[in-house]
Amino acid sequence: MADFDLVVIGSGPAGEKGAVHAALHGKRVAVVEREPVLGGTAANTGTLPSKTLRETSLYLSGFRQRGLYGVDTHVRQETTVSDFLYRERRVKGIERERILKDLERHGVQLVYGRGELVDAHTVVVRREGEPERRLTSNVILVATGSSPYRPPLYPFGDPRVHDSDELLDLSELPRALLVVGAGVIGCEYACMFAALGIPVTLVDPKPELLPFLDDEFSALLQERMEALGVRMRLGRTVETVDVPPAAKEPIRLTLSDGEKLEVDQVLVASGRSANTAGLGLEAVGVKLGARGQVVVGPEYQTAVPGIYAVGDVIGFPALASTSMEQARIAVMHAFGLEDPNKMAPVLPYGIYTIPEVSMAGETEESLRAKDIPYVVGRAAFSTNPRGQIIGECHGLLKLLFRREDLRLLGVHVLGEQASELVHVGLVGLMTGASARLFVETCFNYPTLSEAYKTATYDALDKVRAPKGP
Numbered sequence: 001m002a003d004f005d006l007v008v009i010g011s012g013p014a015g016e017k018g019a020v021h022a023a024l025h026g027k028r029v030a031v032v033e034r035e036p037v038l039g040g041t042a043a044n045t046g047t048l049p050s051k052t053l054r055e056t057s058l059y060l061s062g063f064r065q066r067g068l069y070g071v072d073t074h075v076r077q078e079t080t081v082s083d084f085l086y087r088e089r090r091v092k093g094i095e096r097e098r099i100l101k102d103l104e105r106h107g108v109q110l111v112y113g114r115g116e117l118v119d120a121h122t123v124v125v126r127r128e129g130e131p132e133r134r135l136t137s138n139v140i141l142v143a144t145g146s147s148p149y150r151p152p153l154y155p156f157g158d159p160r161v162h163d164s165d166e167l168l169d170l171s172e173l174p175r176a177l178l179v180v181g182a183g184v185i186g187c188e189y190a191c192m193f194a195a196l197g198i199p200v201t202l203v204d205p206k207p208e209l210l211p212f213l214d215d216e217f218s219a220l221l222q223e224r225m226e227a228l229g230v231r232m233r234l235g236r237t238v239e240t241v242d243v244p245p246a247a248k249e250p251i252r253l254t255l256s257d258g259e260k261l262e263v264d265q266v267l268v269a270s271g272r273s274a275n276t277a278g279l280g281l282e283a284v285g286v287k288l289g290a291r292g293q294v295v296v297g298p299e300y301q302t303a304v305p306g307i308y309a310v311g312d313v314i315g316f317p318a319l320a321s322t323s324m325e326q327a328r329i330a331v332m333h334a335f336g337l338e339d340p341n342k343m344a345p346v347l348p349y350g351i352y353t354i355p356e357v358s359m360a361g362e363t364e365e366s367l368r369a370k371d372i373p374y375v376v377g378r379a380a381f382s383t384n385p386r387g388q389i390i391g392e393c394h395g396l397l398k399l400l401f402r403r404e405d406l407r408l409l410g411v412h413v414l415g416e417q418a419s420e421l422v423h424v425g426l427v428g429l430m431t432g433a434s435a436r437l438f439v440e441t442c443f444n445y446p447t448l449s450e451a452y453k454t455a456t457y458d459a460l461d462k463v464r465a466p467k468g469p
């Protein structure tokens with residue numbers, strides 16, 4: 001008999017969720033983790049640290065209160081790295097502890113060390129100074145995550161050049177920062193530093209920001225980020241980088257249009273690579289894609305029966321939220337626990353820029369591409385009483401309804417609490433709701449959520465007196 005029913009490699013959100021789900025169904029589970037701390041990118045270098053730093057920069061800069069009480073609450077000039085990182089370290093510590101307790105409470109055995117598959121049912125774990133361990137298991141779940149991609153142009157050994165992991169070891173706040181890559185991570189960090197009053201330049205080869213967003217929201221986000229002080233250099237690439245050895249001399253960069261920039265720190269956020277090296281996957285028959293990511297079927301099974309892979313290691317969408325769901329589905333499938341176990345048909349996206357942006361479902365562009373007639377309802381937070389109270393005057397909720405029957409097809413939010421507010425619309429999308437749901441729902445007053453009603457009436461007005469979408 002195998003030692004375990006399930007061995008999970010990796011203790012990030014995918015690994016934790018998969019392990020606990022199997023344990024809840026009475027399975028004997030082990031989790032292998034190569035780091036001395038649990039939680040992976042989500043707890044230690046990515047999701048929670050970046051979201052905590054965002055709150056810290058909003059707090060230290062007095063951003064939310066600016067202009068609200070007729071008092072100037074601009075940046076505390078003397079903000080230090082330890083002010084900036086204090087809460088990030090606390091939140092990280094609390095999350096690691098929570099994960100440890102969660103695994104212990106469910107009887108999951110923790111094995112520290114680097115895991116490697118030697119056959120379809122055996123994981124060898126190696127840790128310096130300790131004898132090698134062999135864990136046999138009926139099912140193996142690969143949840144080893146991803147790491148920042150490091151383009152060779154940048155000298156990462158220099159303490160002034162960071163990837164998104166190293167940024168958390170800052171020794172001093174930048175006086176001027178260049179962010180390379182305007183993906184979600186690059187945009188989020190650009191906003192945080194800009195809110196602290198630090199000059200930030202954002203460079204990306206794509207001509208528009210986050211092109212997966214509805215065009216109106218991409219443009220609105222760009223406008224708000226520029227208002228925050230982020231200098232956009234879109235449609236451009238970095239061609240040369242000169243990092244002089246003397247720390248006091250500026251880093252000099254040249255962009256593809258010839259512009260020369262001088263900054264004292266650089267953050268490179270140019271995507272992530274799957275952590276598959278050294279796992280022995282290909283040797284046991286697991287197929288890898290062009291970028292090293294594990295190739296999986298609809299229930300996250302790999303090419304080898306009994307081996308599953310979930311989370312960042314399989315690539316897009318590479319979010320903590322989706323990674324956890326994938327792990328649940330893989331475990332259900334592996335042990336035949338429930339049917340059907342499919343991924344939710346609509347996934348939300350939360351982008352923690354300043355301001356936040358969130359969306360679920362269709363955009364205007366995707367509806368036009370599919371030739372689906374639609375009607376748009378908008379509600380500006382400046383006309384929402386709660387928006388007025390909290391000084392949120394640039395926020396916007398946009399709903400997209402199918403013109404034929406007013407079924408909700410898309411929800412887009414920009415502004416305070418956008419990543420929370422989107423869930424009202426998300427549930428509407430999941431349940432096939434129409435405009436009627438928001439007309440008949442009694443929302444708390446005053447709330448930002450009430451914007452759903454306002455946006456719905458705006459759409460209904462357009463249906464009654466059509467003037468285009």
Ligand code: FAD
Pocket residue numbers: 009010011012013014015032033034035038039040041042043045046047048050051113114115116143144145146164185275278279310311312313318319320321322323350352
């Ligand atoms: P990980 O969290 O990376 O965990 C993988 C674990 O496997 C690690 O602990 C690693 O040490 C371990 N491991 C790797 N190889 C081995 C081995 N051979 N043996 C043993 N252990 C091994 N997602 C969101 O949903 N919302 C956000 O707001 C968000 N913000 C982000 C911000 C940043 C800056 C970054 C970088 C990411 C962000 N993400 C966000 C993405 C999110 O962090 C990842 O999608 C998520 O952590 C993936 O979970 P995972 O379990 O697949 O991998």
